[in-house]
Amino acid sequence: DIQMTQSPSSLSASVGDRVTMTCRASQGIGNSLAWYQQKPGKAPKFLIYATSTLESGVPSRFRGSGSGTDYTLTISSLQPDDFATYYCQQYYTAPPTFGGGTKVEIK
């Protein structure tokens, strides 16, 4: 299985901050990467696929980038609704695997 490692595991930030989190794959995944947002007690929400394509309805402050083994999710100006845990998922090979998550907390 391809291992996905997210960093940091948590971060503290303020509303309006620019936030960046990374996801590293144990081997190249050819941009086959998705991102999800999960709030406590809720199911994840689909945000981004193919590394950088925003799902319909996702605000443009979310931006995905990367290639090869290294990928990034950036939130350009953190909003109160963005405090959550973010997971990456590779779908290059089965089984699709998730990273361990990055929790974005209020500073």
Next chain:
Amino acid sequence: QVQLQESGPGLVKPSETLSLSCSVSGGSISDYYWTWIRQPPGKGLEWIGYIHYSGSTTYNPSLKSRLTISLDTSKNQFSLRLSSVTAADTAVYYCARTDMTIIRYGVDVWGPGTTVIVSS
């Protein structure tokens, strides 16, 4: 829009079989890959497997020997059976829809999740 709802026992004894169903409403079960994902308490997401509406399945190799995912198109439902459970199978279980085409991939619709505890 499509909505999913899990159902099944919240408590299962060790060594027994965990059985869950997922009802699909607001849309057809045709197309798409109907997926199970779980999340142990305080931990991350684990992909369990999916079934295509054609009936083909793909399972997580770590669970494959204990796992069956099936589809009932007449009822617009799909199901999960996981045998010989242990405490390590305690988790919130999500049913979900995966859209997997040449141009788009994502688990884009999720059920609310159901908690399953394995305990005697």
